[in-house]
Amino acid sequence: MTISDSPFHDADVLRIGECTVTLSSREVQVPGARRLRRLTPKAVGVLRVLVRSNGRVVTRDELFAEVWPDTLPTNDVLTQAVTQLRKAFAGDDEAGTPYIETIAKTGYRLLVAVSAVSPVDPGAAEPLSAASGILPPLRDQPATSVATPGAIDAATIPADALLLAPVRPRRGWRRIRRWVLLGIGLAMLLALGVMGWMLMHRSTAPSAVDAAVENGTRVIGSPQRPYRLITASAGFQTYPTLSPDGSQVAYEASEEEGGGQIKVQTSGNAPARTLVERPDGAVDRFPNWSPDGREIAFARFFGDGRCEVLIASATGGNLRQATRCDGTELLSFDWTPDGRGLVFGSMVGVFAHRGIRVLDLASGRWQALPYAAHKDDFDYAPRISPDGRWLVFVRNPQVGDLWRMPAEGGPLEQLTDDAAEFRGWAWLGDSRQIVFGRRVDSEARLYQLDSESRTLRDLGLDDAQWPAVARSANLLAFVHRKAQFGLYKVPVNGPAGAQRLFASSSRDSQPMLAPDDRQLVFASDRSGSYALWWADLQHPSSLRPIEGLRPDTRQPPAWSTDSRHLLVLGRDDQGVPHVYEITPRDEQLRVLPVPVARPLQALYTDDPDRLLLIERGDDQRTRLSLYDRRNWQRLATLYGVSQARFDGEQKRVVFTHLGASGLWSVDASLSPASVQQLSADKPSRWRYRAWSVAGSGRVDYLDESATCSSGLLRIGSGAEAVSRCLDATRLSAGNGFSSSFDGNDVYVSLAVTDGADIGVMPLIEQPAEIFPAFVRSLKIKP
CATH class of the missing domain: 1.10.10.10 (Winged helix-like DNA-binding domain superfamily/Winged helix DNA-binding domain)
Structure with missing residues (x-):
């Protein structure tokens, strides 16, 4: 009509x-x-x-x-x-x-x-009420007068302003100043001319996209990727490390039965060789090339929980033990620049130590570095800069940031402020530039950070993580993993009857089932951009994206107990984080005015006037807080919480810690006296989001082992844990899943296609700055 x-x-x-x-x-x-x-x-x-x-x-x-x-x-x-x-x-x-x-x-x-609006008179006409006269009218705009060019209204000029001021005689010093200023101006013009000439005549290599078209008129091929993959076998090749000259790459390969072999090959596509043979039942991981290129340090994990850090000749053989460790996740170490020691991050288990230490290889003595750390902090992947001046590490890599301090310890500086999931980092060679991997939306990407100016640059590599840089060559290695994940409804007692939901060729993750066991939301890039999708499982055709929201990847959404609303973290167009409350069936979305600058997770409780928020405060500590949403008053706080779920059946909050593996619970009021541990070692730190609260106080945890890629461990309330193998070959996504209320089914994201290869590429050298000190002085700092 x-x-x-x-x-x-x-x-x-x-x-x-x-x-x-x-x-x-x-x-x-x-x-x-x-x-x-x-x-x-x-x-x-x-x-x-x-x-x-x-x-x-x-x-x-x-x-x-x-x-x-x-x-x-x-x-x-x-x-x-x-x-x-x-x-x-x-x-x-x-x-x-x-x-x-x-x-x-x-x-x-x-x-x-x-x-x-009239094209002559920009003042607005009488406004039309868009809702039957309910809206107030717009304010009248003042008329704009048009003046004749060059005309002066003498009536508006004070009479005394029309009098000419007496002309003072010129003095000699004024003439000198004029000539000095003229000379300075000419010198500046000459300098600008020289700079412009140098910039115009600077040779620039054509990009891969430009090189694919000849003179802009003829297609000569598809653009070449800036990198090449040097491994192409089945399975996973991870944790690369480069020899100082960049000619060889060592990495962990898991294509064989049992996995966990250290392989060495040239940075071309030559066949790989095994560094050292490992004992039966052992797994070798985390290779690290020494600064002189003669040795490779790595960790060996045994099935009984033992762990040791070993050093072997880069050609194989001459194996010796550096230290013992505990067979748990998040072990990290690197060589000191002189090659005489290893610097370790926080360690747990039998050989636990909070904070960063340096091990002298000749004497076997440990030296703990003095710096500030809280008891719930876990400091990971410490690396000393090539010039020996700085030490940079990741604090709490699950929701962490890069920090810097002097190499001998001392005051800390925070280099990033994203509370991101880090996937490895490395120095770029000049003790100022850093390259790191982090999870963004449905993938991991590499970024370059200037540690002095705090500026970031995307390196333009999709699905890239765990970077390594040659110490003496302009070469970067990284892990390239491009997996496709699909949503599955898996019967716990009959995993063979798993049913795929909403098939696509994209990555679907974080399936969150509503308490009514009918509505499901999940994150996906199936439309070409990362979004949150909703569906009524009884009507699959109802599947649609929730418009106006870019969800955060760190934590899954949370349903209200009545299955009507969702709490979701997301960012606006300017990248500012917000807590959104969504009514998905009615397509309504609004921003909650939470008094939190950096929210990490939001949860409903059984009281509609109370919400739980995991946040990071100005002191950079993570905490779980209970808020009264009527006036946003904070009622209680627990520090060091990495993820939480509300258990509506037992009126409690189940949570994980940043500084330790395991699972805890606390009552709905977050009373410290009610805190109790439910599991000592599950979930692990790295899989701290791979668990869900089911009915009757049960907790389901997704784990992986040598015999089962996606296993379900059911932790009962006061009962013995029960395990099931959901899929023997396919890995599950580690960033969230959900269970039906009766516990008969789990909704999980499983890999449809998966694998990881090692890629290498020359680093793109940044053009040298002309008069660098002058240019940096002109940069505007935020």
């Missing part, structure tokens, strides 16, 4: 709310925004219909008939157009402005006043 009785039928410039829209150029000007926003033609078409509706509800069918005539569009195209309009009307410092209202299962309505 066409609406033609609108006063804005012929208007090209409209004032919509506080924004100005030019329909012919499809531009939106938002007060305070840094730039104009550009709409698509279909979004403009939807906006025209909403404006002409005079504030009434416009149904989806009307919008389809007006904007997409003679076609059969899907609901997604209309949803995308409305989403673009909402983003265009939002200010730079806002998560979204309520200009357009969604009427569930009906259509949309414009909520703000609309007025036509």
